[in-house]
Amino acid sequence: MSNPIKVDDYIIATDRKYLKTHEWVKEIEDNVFLIGISDYAQKMLHEITYVQFEDVGEEFKKDEVILVVEALKASGDIYAPFDLKLLEVNGELEDVPEKINESPYDKGWLAKVEALSDDRSALLTPVEYAEVVKKELEEA
Amino acid sequence: MKKRIQAKWNEPLISELGGNGRRAYIPEQLDIPSVKLSDEWLRKSPPHLPEVSELELVRHVVHLSQMIHGVDVGPYPLGSCTMKYNPKINERIARFDGFTSIHPETPDDAMQGIIEVYYRTQEALKTLTGFSAITLQPPAGASGEFVGTLIMRAYHLSRRDHKRNTVLIPDSAHGTNPASAAMAGFKVLEIPSNENGTVDMDALDAVLDDSIAGLMITNPNTLGIFEKEILEITRKVHEVGGLTYLDGANFNGIVGMIRPIDMGFDIMHMNLHKTFTGPHGGGGPGSGPVGVAEHLSQFLPVPIAAYKDGMYYWDYSHEQTSIGRVHAYNGNFGIVLRALAYIYRNGGIGLRKSCEIAVLNANYLMHKVSKIRGLTIPRAHGVPRKHEFVASALPMLKETKVSANDIAKAMLDYGIHSPTVYFPLIVKEALMVEPTESETIQSLNQIYKVLQIISDEAYANAEKLHQEPTTTSIGRLDEVSLAKHPVLSERMAK
Numbered sequence: 321m322s323n324p325i326k327v328d329d330y331i332i333a334t335d336r337k338y339l340k341t342h343e344w345v346k347e348i349e350d351n352v353f354l355i356g357i358s359d360y361a362q363k364m365l366h367e368i369t370y371v372q373f374e375d376v377g378e379e380f381k382k383d384e385v386i387l388v389v390e391a392l393k394a395s396g397d398i399y400a401p402f403d404l405k406l407l408e409v410n411g412e413l414e415d416v417p418e419k420i421n422e423s424p425y426d427k428g429w430l431a432k433v434e435a436l437s438d439d440r441s442a443l444l445t446p447v448e449y450a451e452v453v454k455k456e457l458e459e460a
Numbered sequence: 461m462k463k464r465i466q467a468k469w470n471e472p473l474i475s476e477l478g479g480n481g482r483r484a485y486i487p488e489q490l491d492i493p494s495v496k497l498s499d500e501w502l503r504k505s506p507p508h509l510p511e512v513s514e515l516e517l518v519r520h521v522v523h524l525s526q527m528i529h530g531v532d533v534g535p536y537p538l539g540s541c542t543m544k545y546n547p548k549i550n551e552r553i554a555r556f557d558g559f560t561s562i563h564p565e566t567p568d569d570a571m572q573g574i575i576e577v578y579y580r581t582q583e584a585l586k587t588l589t590g591f592s593a594i595t596l597q598p599p600a601g602a603s604g605e606f607v608g609t610l611i612m613r614a615y616h617l618s619r620r621d622h623k624r625n626t627v628l629i630p631d632s633a634h635g636t637n638p639a640s641a642a643m644a645g646f647k648v649l650e651i652p653s654n655e656n657g658t659v660d661m662d663a664l665d666a667v668l669d670d671s672i673a674g675l676m677i678t679n680p681n682t683l684g685i686f687e688k689e690i691l692e693i694t695r696k697v698h699e700v701g702g703l704t705y706l707d708g709a710n711f712n713g714i715v716g717m718i719r720p721i722d723m724g725f726d727i728m729h730m731n732l733h734k735t736f737t738g739p740h741g742g743g744g745p746g747s748g749p750v751g752v753a754e755h756l757s758q759f760l761p762v763p764i765a766a767y768k769d770g771m772y773y774w775d776y777s778h779e780q781t782s783i784g785r786v787h788a789y790n791g792n793f794g795i796v797l798r799a800l801a802y803i804y805r806n807g808g809i810g811l812r813k814s815c816e817i818a819v820l821n822a823n824y825l826m827h828k829v830s831k832i833r834g835l836t837i838p839r840a841h842g843v844p845r846k847h848e849f850v851a852s853a854l855p856m857l858k859e860t861k862v863s864a865n866d867i868a869k870a871m872l873d874y875g876i877h878s879p880t881v882y883f884p885l886i887v888k889e890a891l892m893v894e895p896t897e898s899e900t901i902q903s904l905n906q907i908y909k910v911l912q913i914i915s916d917e918a919y920a921n922a923e924k925l926h927q928e929p930t931t932t933s934i935g936r937l938d939e940v941s942l943a944k945h946p947v948l949s950e951r952m953a954k
Contacts, residue, residue, distance in 0.1 A: 369940060369944050370944070392940065393865070393882030394882055394883075418940075459839070
């Protein structure tokens, strides 16, 4: 991960795209993406205790909830950044969901998906996402 | 300020106390003739019941009561729960023999007083809300929401309007709203709030069409902010044929000041255990009556308490169109009774005054808290709140690593119950504070001082705050393992 952006203590990896709802999306092969949550998101959720996955093979429309991350004080819906098919979920998280807290950009990935449309309009660059985080922090 | 030291007893379970044959109570001689049951109904060995003397029993429950916190012990500013004082006269009335000794299957003409209590409560709530009809059946707020959303469904179905599958809910809503709407079979669409913490009108406009079954909204909302554009919001939803639902969890912020029907609402639930002093906090029993405008009264659960020609009776006349019964014997009578006692003791003027003081208390405390280092009051700066406010501990977390959770835990050591934390979700590191009208200026100052002490400590010795509470009967629990590997037991955690 080269030269991540930092907003306060929150790290934003620059080798991937983001959603304004704090998911990251990284293309690993042609049309195949990994999805996870940002460092800011995991810190805001505090200790993550459970990940509720949908079935592998299922297809989702853009903005539909593909899985839910549960933490002590809240649960967060993870949205589909584009129309997609769920190829694989990070099974390790079933036993060790805290991996998301420890390694949000790497070992704590949530799902591997295949894009079913070309619409990438929801994706933000790391710089754009940094602005989203900044704005949220200012609101408090 | 000194910390409070909570009692800690090594209290056994009641089944481990006592001895054979000990009794706390000897029932009067039965005047009902005994009958011989056939063998299949007789148990073979006696039940394992605790056998304790009256003194053993009294000590046991006093010990348990000394190890918990309640509104009778100290301030309880748990936001949106309205943990106001439960007047003792309610309890006295609830213990009247005529109420406690009656069987629920008693014929109407032999339980006139009971039906009268239901009827009078319905009438009082009609006056306070402006609605045409009330059901007292739902036993909790979320149950009232479920009834409300079922009524939405029944209404659209009765008009053969089958395209309405979506309920709109602002992102500041209580989590039970989307759950209730989903339970009733609706799709939920979230409406974002603007920087003032109120409904984003453009976002609302963008989704309004004939797929909308209705809108569920809390006003004042969970930030304690009154939705000023409420008339515009309810008008717009009506314009596309939807119904409007008011979540009455925050009724204490407006009761006696404004009637929900005048804000354009069709359906509303109230929480008698919040606004109207039913005791709660141990998980119930609660009471979540639902009020509806005239055109929806035919869908209410049956029966409704009614009065005609000098007689109170149970009215089943709309049975054909009703969504059905939702609770046996018309809900939790004891809570309905306490609410009526409270309403009658205060009268309209008293209820209005309570609301004014609840709002004044919340704003006074918000003003004090806004001056504490590390805490902010996000959204709608300078706008007065109603009965509750939401502070954010995000600056403190960033500067000292002391979170809203740490603050909440530390408050317990000073004999103050924690505010609601991490809710509403639209505020980071949220502390949702609702002092209620019950608290005096001295106790509001006490809450403020404790928060000030915790802030000072956070900036001086943050590490200590991760260990608290230390003077309570049970210290800091490992919440992660509690969530992941809960051990359910009647025994106290060591």
